[in-house]
Amino acid sequence: MSTAARIRALADKQAIYDQMCRYIQAVDRCDLDLLKSTFHHDGSVVFGIFDGNAHDFCEYDIPFIKDNLVWAFHRIANVDIQLDGNRAVAESYMLGNAAAALPDGALINCPDNMRYRDVWEKRDGVWRMWKRDLVMDWNACWPYAGRTDGEFAAFRVQGTRGREDRVYQLGLVA
Amino acid sequence: MSDVNELALLQELEDKEALRTLNARFARALDRADRDLLAGLWAAGAQVEDGAFAGPASEYVAAAVNPAGLERSFHSISNEFFLIEGDKARGEVYVINVATWNKEGGKTDTLIGGRYVDEYARVEGAWKFARRTFIHEWNMSFPTTAVWDEGLFGMIKLRGLRSKDDPIYTVLGER
Numbered sequence: 001m002s003t004a005a006r007i008r009a010l011a012d013k014q015a016i017y018d019q020m021c022r023y024i025q026a027v028d029r030c031d032l033d034l035l036k037s038t039f040h041h042d043g044s045v046v047f048g049i050f051d052g053n054a055h056d057f058c059e060y061d062i063p064f065i066k067d068n069l070v071w072a073f074h075r076i077a078n079v080d081i082q083l084d085g086n087r088a089v090a091e092s093y094m095l096g097n098a099a100a101a102l103p104d105g106a107l108i109n110c111p112d113n114m115r116y117r118d119v120w121e122k123r124d125g126v127w128r129m130w131k132r133d134l135v136m137d138w139n140a141c142w143p144y145a146g147r148t149d150g151e152f153a154a155f156r157v158q159g160t161r162g163r164e165d166r167v168y169q170l171g172l173v174a
Numbered sequence: 175m176s177d178v179n180e181l182a183l184l185q186e187l188e189d190k191e192a193l194r195t196l197n198a199r200f201a202r203a204l205d206r207a208d209r210d211l212l213a214g215l216w217a218a219g220a221q222v223e224d225g226a227f228a229g230p231a232s233e234y235v236a237a238a239v240n241p242a243g244l245e246r247s248f249h250s251i252s253n254e255f256f257l258i259e260g261d262k263a264r265g266e267v268y269v270i271n272v273a274t275w276n277k278e279g280g281k282t283d284t285l286i287g288g289r290y291v292d293e294y295a296r297v298e299g300a301w302k303f304a305r306r307t308f309i310h311e312w313n314m315s316f317p318t319t320a321v322w323d324e325g326l327f328g329m330i331k332l333r334g335l336r337s338k339d340d341p342i343y344t345v346l347g348e349r
Contacts, residue, residue, distance in 0.1 A: 159311040
């Protein structure tokens with residue numbers, strides 16, 4: 001491969017990784033427009049909670065998250081991207097943590113370890129997902145161990161799902 | 175695609191790699207209580223919001239490098255997302271800080287999940303923090319149950335320390 005082609009391959013992988021981060025930003029901030037922007041309009045997903053067109057999934061997923069999770073926080077790791085021209089297949093590990101409310105109002109912590117199985121396509125110079133499937137590997141239901149007293153009461157900035165979150169103020173998300 | 179300047183792509187890749195390294199060094203500075211390392215990560219006039227602290231980076235360094243009662247910490251970062259604009263950049267970085275505290279006669283483990291939202295500046299060729307804000311998302315507290323001296327864990331002799339005696343400094347050539 002030429003030096004230019006090697007640089008372009010690295011830049012393609014970086015662009016896909018950036019979009020993987022965008023996907024998590026969208027889910028954690030419940031940002032529907034941002035979530036849609038990570039998928040091609042004709043993309044599809046197999047998530048169990050929803051299987052079908054990717055943009056229909058986005059419309060379903062954001063209210064689903066708001067209805068079922070008090071908060072959610074997703075970390076990605078172990079990213080393997082295999083490029084093939086303007087298409088790529090990828091696996092990434094996801095380590096999630098979330099809080100859910102039981103019918104009596106009590107909170108539980110639900111950490112989960114899952115993998116995303118993706119097909120990416122570059123169209124008009126932009127990488128977006130053509131397929132994303134969710135594979136579950138582990139989960140747990142723990143008693144809620146969060147605190148709001150003491151030093152935790154002193155935290156100046158709390159993450160939110162709305163546009164008042166600092167990522168919007170700083171223009172990291174449009 | 176043919177008109178894309180590969181040098182510009184390479185520059186952006188190098189910038190993002192440098193920002194990842196800057197973030198790793200911030201974590202090391204806090205976890206190793208390395209005041210000199212922490213002090214060197216900031217652009218002139220940098221401002222910080224972290225926990226109860228808000229103010230200039232110079233004051234943050236003194237406050238953050240050795241909090242009262244902290245026995246150990248482990249700042250694990252991920253989801254590093256950066257937008258580069260010449261000699262300035264913005265970014266978001268996910269973090270979970272796993273820490274052990276020794277306060278009021280008992281030990282407690284805390285996990286704090288959150289995000290750093292940052293502004294960066296390139297100063298004489300090196301990327302620095304110009305503004306860093308920690309956004310708290312969630313926390314957990316548990317009684318400490320760590321095993322250090324018995325069984326499998328007891329066999330692992332290299333131990334993280336909050337000083338230049340930590341094993342990393344031997345390979346970094348600082349000891």
